[in-house]
Amino acid sequence: MRFDQVLGHERPLGIIRTHLEHNRLRGAYIFSGPEGIGKKMVAKIIAQEINCLEDAPPCQTCGSCIKTEKEQHPDVHLIQHGEAQIKIEDIREILRQASFRPYEGQAKIFIIDNAHKLNPEAANSLLKVLEEPPKDVLFILVTHKPQNIIKTVLSRCKVIRFTPLVRSRLEEILVKNYALERTGAHFLAYYAEGRLGLALRLKDTALLKEKNKIFDAFIFSPKPLDREIMGQSKEELQESLNILASWFRDIYLLKCGLSEKEAIHLDRFADLQKTLPRFSFKHLDEIMFTLSESSLYLEKNINSKLLLHNLGAQLWKA
Template identity: 30%
Template sequence: MKTWSKVADVQPLATRIITNSIKKDRVSHAYLLQGERGTGKGAIALLIAKGLFCRNKSGVEPCNECNNCKRIDSRNHPDVHWIEPDGQSIKIEQVRNLQKEFTYSGLESNQKVYVIKDADTLTVNAANRILKFLEEPSKETTAIMLTENSQSIIPTIRSRCQVIDLKPLHAASFQNRLIEQGMVENQAVLISALTNNFDEAFRWSEDAWFAEARKLMVQLIEMFITKPEDVYLFIHSRWVVHFKERQEQEQGLDLLLLAFKDILYYHIGNEDMMVFFTSNDPLVEKAAMSFSQEHLVNSLNFVLQAKRKLKQNVQPTLVIEQLALQIQR
């Protein structure tokens, strides 16, 4: 999505709010873009930056061809800075380095843009330091904060940003688009439940890591049913080894969530909603016989709690160990 017209197809309200600001030359000094993965946060951040630096705009649309646009796309523009988590979080040292940049004039103009990805992972100290910029904004400096978990953003930051809510994308239309482009249907059904990013979806469909992740989830469900005493060993010998980075750990929990949802759907006769398993998979029937509806609902809540703990930077191995014990009970 390299143009506002493309973004408007999936985020019409957000597009209208931001492009109206651009037309009136009233771009906010700080935006907080909040929405699920694949809803267009990164694309919108790029378009805001291009709107401030592009030399050949057509109305609000950047040309995407000039030197500035190309450098912003490649993240090589000297006056557009990206901050991403260093490991599990954005640390105070990263914010200190950013604050040093605040004191300098732009290298090619007085305009500067800062994009803070996964802003919910700011440590408390880092979040408090970033407030200095938000409380004393420079007229020609724009901060863009991206998050999937807006509730983890401290209120003092939220209150100083223009908050833009991005609506979830329609999974069915995205799924059909994947199938039209050649993805196998059952793969498209599963992946469309995890992402709305077209390039990411096809990357996962061809990724051996993702295939192994799904296989591990099937094995874990089977182990909960047949060998619960070996789950702890499985977690340490297989899960921890495969899901190493934070994004991988979150993806593992997303897959586990879908698997338990499917078992619950099968339990209540709603097989049409299943995405992880097929309705004729013998493991689903076996799992439905082993887990009561109450146990499944509790397990879903435990997985959601585990996802929140990862966002709060609780030690990942501890999170999955605790989750496994909760599901076993």
């Protein structure tokens, strides 16, 4: 992919391009912004652009571009441990690699994904190299929780903020570029809150069907929330809680005068309106609170049966 093929992110890409044109894209950057909006993808395009062997980078066909794409370039290092901690051993290896000159590219590039997962020891060790980054080295720290990165590290980095797409624009993109039908595109764009990557990840899942199954089972008549429909695994349960939260978000905002087309569940608009009179703002506040509390408890592996029981009682309390 090239910068001109990236959808959205005009402002951050503008800054990056200027730095690239003036050969100033060195040292340390933080790419911050919600998950699933393409921060890491942009970091990889930068790596291709810097080390491309052709005149019009990134050509995507030269050896360097291909190796970067396949994550096999000796000068491009991706540190991605998912939700696990980034430890001092990882940083020691980075420091060792950074001390060498680039093997074949113009610069050595270290992309540290989920940089908020640096443990304090690792962050302090990284700080040393950020204070005086070697020439021809670029660090890109990717994060959706910059507040969890220690201030001394933050202050050594240029922070570039990425924001989601406007939801209506994402809906259009999903229809035009990904051939999704309108109802599904609308739901995904609004449910994913404008995050293209997340919408694309969700588009091939059963989410659209599942969400209506949950509403049909639990929203219209009092019935205990069971795992049969809410899901067996922790991840499925979490998604179901998110789906319920999005339903009550719609009700809350419709009560505040939100326009119909801004509803996440536009396909169930008649049902939203039908259930709307049942909930006061106070009750909705309590439900939203219980839902977010349930998510936290689920994280901590608290008994999910009890959790669903409490939530069900909250939904149907008089």
